Amino acid sequence: MKFVCIECDEPMKFGAAGDIDEGSLPVTFRCPSCDWGFTMLTNPQETQLVRTLGVKIGGATVPAEPMGMMREFLAGGHTAMPTGSSEGSGATAGKCPFAAVVDQASES
């Protein structure tokens, strides 16, 4: 999905992602020429679809942990999840794929 500023005919740039609220993720985009912006609000199914694709809005900042999707989304299976060291991964690795983006947003 790509967005174009209708005034400048410029591709919009990712700005920030907010907290997920009732399954909806707010993602802000801005025009690099005129700074006009808008926020896209995903519905819960769209949010889930992006999460299950294994990608992060705004770009991946930390490498995914092994079996990260299964560890995150398998209901009731958490007690059976594999354990071990997680060298080289950040505090947000293995959590929601949006977590890193949300963390970044809260830090900035």
Place this chain on the structure above:
Amino acid sequence: MAKRYRDIVGDGGSDFVGQLTGLSDKLKQRMAGIKHKVAIMSGKGGVGKSTVTVNLASALASLGLSVGVLDADIYGPSLAQMLGVRGQHLDMDKNGVKPPLSHSGIKVMSMDFFLPESKTPVVWDGPQQDSFSWKGTMEMQALREFLTDTCWGELDYLLIDLPPGTNQFGTLVDLLGQPDGTLVVSIPTAVSRLVVGRSITMITQVLKSRILGVVENMASYYCLGCEDERPLFGNEENADYGETPLLAGVPFDPRLAQAADRGIPFVESHPETPSSKAFLTLAADLVGLFEEKTQNLKIPIEEGTS
């Protein structure tokens, strides 16, 4: 003129294409150590795909080959039980998850290892309303993680046991590219041959994949009383899968099911039986097919370089 989709380079900062390419590259790296990836599938349920997978894996291992099996039946995993590794704890490090080893050293990965209790079903966290919109993607990702995040190491064969139907086969091809070969499992009934025939068409003509042949399970009945093979379905002679060869017919033996329940491949517990001999012959034939393929690939190279 307003910009169109293809006029715009990138996606504004998320680089989804790059992220997905990265996932694909990780999968390729993991698969690089595996010589032969063989899918085992059937359009029909209940024909014994997992029985064939487990015993073929065991037969290949008995030839001194390194073998892994991936239980790609996300919602109905059975291989961990059939190979005696159910309930084993998975260890993980930054490189991935170490697959449990069966008694004969077969590496096993299955959804079963992620479920805490025997009656725990596979349920995904997420919005349950209109869940069809994302569940297919979740299933694909589960298969991707099994392939990518399992420390398979160097393997001669990775057997991928697929659920009934052709849907997951298509997903596998999307993720992996074409497997090195596919075995199709059937039973000698008109219904099975009809349904399996359709799946063969799907695989060869739509998905353009290579089928090594058909394995007819329950091809006869091995009577423990008279120690002889008898017809089971009465339709054994009429196998017709078009251009796809019938590679093996495996007699039904009640002890096959008992061995699966105990977690010991029948080939290991009863190697001298007709059923086990059929699996051992199938394993040798499979190795021969791949050797033949390798030779065929080598010939023009050797001719061209000499």
